[in-house]
Amino acid sequence: MHVSANSLSDSVRWRRRKDNRPAEILSSALKVFSLKGYAATKLEIVAKQAGVSKATLYLYFESKEALFKAVVTEFVLPQIKRAEDQAQNYTGSIKILMHELLEHWRINVLETDVSGIPKIMIAEASNFPELATFYLDNVIKRAREFVTHLINLGIEKGEFRECNASYAARSFISTIIFTAIWEKSLAAYDEAYDTQAFLNSHLDIFIRGISKDIQE
Amino acid sequence: MHVSANSLSDSVRWRRRKDNRPAEILSSALKVFSLKGYAATKLEIVAKQAGVSKATLYLYFESKEALFKAVVTEFVLPQIKRAEDQAQNYTGSIKILMHELLEHWRINVLETDVSGIPKIMIAEASNFPELATFYLDNVIKRAREFVTHLINLGIEKGEFRECNASYAARSFISTIIFTAIWEKSLAAYDEAYDTQAFLNSHLDIFIRGISKDIQE
Amino acid sequence: MHVSANSLSDSVRWRRRKDNRPAEILSSALKVFSLKGYAATKLEIVAKQAGVSKATLYLYFESKEALFKAVVTEFVLPQIKRAEDQAQNYTGSIKILMHELLEHWRINVLETDVSGIPKIMIAEASNFPELATFYLDNVIKRAREFVTHLINLGIEKGEFRECNASYAARSFISTIIFTAIWEKSLAAYDEAYDTQAFLNSHLDIFIRGISKDIQE
Amino acid sequence: MHVSANSLSDSVRWRRRKDNRPAEILSSALKVFSLKGYAATKLEIVAKQAGVSKATLYLYFESKEALFKAVVTEFVLPQIKRAEDQAQNYTGSIKILMHELLEHWRINVLETDVSGIPKIMIAEASNFPELATFYLDNVIKRAREFVTHLINLGIEKGEFRECNASYAARSFISTIIFTAIWEKSLAAYDEAYDTQAFLNSHLDIFIRGISKDIQE
């Protein structure tokens, strides 16, 4: 039975079984797609990575395109859900919350293969319109709304100055996403840098940028 | 004679004029590469866009790869040079300079096809290592150094607080580049937004974020 | 144990009974082969039709080719034997006998799946030479000889005029076989017609064509 | 430019040019398709037969299916048109006309590769429904109507007895088509026979079968 790539949002798609082939295939595919791009990815390589034959891919995914879509959809929702869950019922300082979220994201997304997804989507958006829309709606917009909401909370609480929270969220998120993209592309050729320190710096500048001036 | 794609930095650049075939090919190629990605780009499409036959491409570029490299190298250097020139001999407020530079970039890069270059490089970095290195060295690092320099100037002048100028530059540039990438990818599926207002907001937050606290 | 497909004439034939797997497989295979042709037939479809798994086919037939040969050989001999038996010891009018034979053939061959066999053999003759030879020898030639014999009997009895009985038999049989082929191919797209009436007409013309002129 | 395979009936499809590739491909394809059947035909073989590379086929036909359809449609219409033209304005004996038509058909169809078409259509009808319908309408039905018309003429002229001309035509045509099919299938394994003599015998029996009894 093929792993559904059309019902883009239902959660459990494959049942665990011996050796969990679909999961192995998906993570191999994530690696190769995010390294090579969709068109340059050869299914033979994906199969080899997953330790199966090329034909086996077709037991679980009906085409290269379906596999690609499954890769995106499979790894995408957990990303955003995790963040939302973490913020649930939080009542403390927004600044601290954002710091925690960022740290969490760094460890669970940035430093895992999941960070390959944004690059994939950016590169292939125009080749896979519905997928692009799905990603936009389920990740980007939700992330924007989520951060916008946090900033508005901070404004209400007096932590932040009045400002256009929506633009601010967009600013903040841009760098976050870009960092993930960077890691999977030019970072390989760049000098190493301390990602954690950079992200802290980024958050610091950002928070200062939207905070009330100390002396007002 | 083939347009050199190996001497990645040579200065020959094609100015549009009647029947300037290489330039027409390059700009067609830029469009298609940045829309489809390298592998998914068919030379037939590029040729059609440029109004020539597929075989004609080979009169000017020795291979698809050479054409791709030429696209990147042709359009890249002007980008960064322009910014550097503008800052030359400037002595006023760094904040105002950055605003002017950003505006200039918005008009001359973001709103032209040149903004397709970053997306191309991000997507294909791992497939074209020397090109990636070239781009990294000639655009990214130069941009980083340039902005770092500006920030340091601002610190020296007392406009900005003491901070890690390098990280700050990276923060700033990330959003700038990401905005260009975004325009060529998911923006097509997103609601329109006011890019100029967003960039102003971004700069505003950033400058506030690195400015001295008003009352210190 | 595999059902022999090499000894093309052995007598084992499967009578339907509960769980008579080979027989179910054979009749499913006959249907699919005669609908799609050999190469376009997928064993998965045959298996599904027979209500078994693809692997199960291999318990009974050692290969697709063996299954195909079994299909032909299983259904072929009864066809011709039936006719021969019917003619055995007959002494009456040849014309009437031929009418009875034709009617019998219409009911027991033409209107059953067995009529798919001629189409199969015609289409695949050049892909399965020994099978073609087997079919030729065991069906076509026997049928020709049988009809030739009947016609000669008719000539001897004074029912028919002197004529080339062999050519006449060939003529007669051609239409008979063609009718079976037609039913399994283009008839599906053609207007319905009264097969029985047509066959009667055919026999009538044929008999008149080889009969003595009434008044000579 | 692809050779149209959709406009199933327009006549000139390809322009002659050096070496007339499409025609060479079509006749190679006719040979292979009628020998092997659609599914078992490998384009590599067709290409080799035509003396071109596999890729070249795609310069002229957009797919295997399109090539197949072109094969059928390319060779089909001339078949039937030729017969109709020949009968145009004829006023003599129907029997003699039919003899001439049959002889013409034997030489120009039966003994050329065109005789492969009926076998192809019979075998693949269910895999290519529109093509089947096209063939049915443009060959079979037209042939039936044509022969029916001839028989009716013969009845009017007093050559033939009153009979169901439509069934009679069907009878006559069945053998004709079957003979073509036979030549391209089992005939290869059968003893040689004198086709011309057989066809004459067939026509003789048929004409006698529908003629007025001499003495009535």
Add this chain to the structure above:
DNA sequence: GATGAATGAGTGTTCATTCAT
């Protein structure tokens, strides 16, 4: 210089066949 025509080298996909359970 420009191109229509041709193709070699590949890749996605299918399917008969195998085999551990």
Add this chain to the structure above:
DNA sequence: GATGAATGAACACTCATTCAT
């Protein structure tokens, strides 16, 4: 005996590249 899972081998189709004109 029966089958779900796996795969090697094959084939349709594509496309960057070449070359005669």
